Amino acid sequence: MDALSRDFFLFLSKNRGLNFMAKRWGKSIATGNIIGGIDFDSSIKHIQQLNKNGIQVTVDHLGEFVMDEQVARERTQECIRTIETIAAKNLQTQVSVKLTSLGLDIDMNLVRENMHEIMKVASAHNILVTIDMENESRCEATLELFRELKQQYEQIGTVIQAYLYRSEADLQDLNELQPFIRLVKGAYKESAQVAHTEKEDIRENFKKLIRKQLEGGNYTAIATHDDEMVEFTKQLVKEDGIAKDQFEFQMLYGMRTKTQQVLKNEGYNVRIYMPYGDDWYGYFMRRLAEKPSNISFALKGLTKK
Template sequence: MSSIPFYAKKFVSGINIEEAFAVVERLNDKKICVTLDLLGENISEKQQAIKFVDEYDILLKKISEKKLDCYVSIKLTMLGLDIDFDFCYNNLSQIMRIADHYNIRVALDMEGSDYTERTIVIYERAAKEFKNIEIVLQAYLVRTEDDVKRILAANGRVRLCKGAYKEPPEKAIKKMSQIVENYKKLIQKLLLEGQRICIASHDDDIIDFCIEFIEKNNIPKDRYEFQMLYGMREKTWSRIREKGHNMTIYVPYGDQWQAYYARRLAERKENVFFVLKNLFKS
């Protein structure tokens, strides 16, 4: 398909780098940072992974050339995590060498719980070699409190989100009120002890809590940022930025948009209502 249909265009910036960069430049004009996500995951052939590595290499170089306020997010299954651990790490290392050369951040997106441990192990190893690596943790997983300690012991650079994958009750907190409370508990420790903390949430309760905590504890602005998904609550982005806080928008692009769009609705049924609600919420 050569273009994004109207119903997905709100959430996916485009098919190619040029379309994605047009969105990045518009957001940069509003003093908003972007993390770009080239769509793709769970590949089964090494050549597919190598192709993604090449695309990320080009992406990083073009971000540097255009001097954009932008970094990138990557899923390790698109680099071959399902194929071979060392193959995946070598692919990530190639990307990280270029990212460090241009001083561009790279965030390891967190996938389902079957990948959590392997993703953290790769992050811990990469954090010893590369300066610009960071990772995503999910507040609804039971294990995340222990994982926070591991990230703080590595380089303390993390994005905390609630979590969206469908998980069994022995692995994940199910009640939203309890997820929110766990998020608040974890984010306090991260903001006090972390090096760069990304507060990824559309929840007003969490956003207000974090702003109050940041101001009360005089957390330096270069140690945190708020994050939201492209297409969600644009007026809220602007309000947070106008209050003097760093704001980053997660912007996906690529020809595999359909899988991304469908999965985001299907991962948890709550997401369907969340997306519909946020179509009309600012």
């Protein structure tokens, strides 16, 4: 049933007609519930409220798979403007970027140039940029660029997906860089040749990666809505004497809001992943595919007053 639900939501995520309708008529429903806003400026008030409650934020300008060089450069400048606004308004906020939105599928030199532009500004303002992970076919190129940039910039991190077979080896290879890593379950449709497909196998690998990264002494973001993963992390850090300032829990904007505040009240670092932009439909469907039970939290958010 989980596999059917996952495939269903992934199918919906690629439906152009539904995506068009969501962009045209659904923005007012999604804004402030699933996304911060249609642009970064309209998201600021939501970020400030979270910061006021002691919760930090990571923002992501929605959109990927860009095949036009000019659009990729425009995306780069949007990211730079966002970083400069974060600094100017003293927001407790980081930035996440997808390399396909910056030209990964066009030319490696183009995406490299764009990332250097972003990182120069991010480093000047001491704002961390996380390179998001996309599907498995782009994993090696993403990690290659991350390794290259990490040699020059400290304020950079990346993402490892628990459902990929390769992830434990990737984490081991990156360990010498003492990287900031966001650990996630994984939200793209992958074949059984490259990824775990059973829920329990993914959970066990997720636990293995959490242990490996934390015991390696590297700052870690555990991005999950799964109570089992949260409790596993709590028990692990208690048993191993790992300080609470060595890791954070990350959750999606508009989902598990009570859990977020409970964790914050318990003294854990909590960060909310807040996307913005009008290309919200595909993002939302992939989140439901990643964990179909998220739909109950999302519907509550969409219908709240």
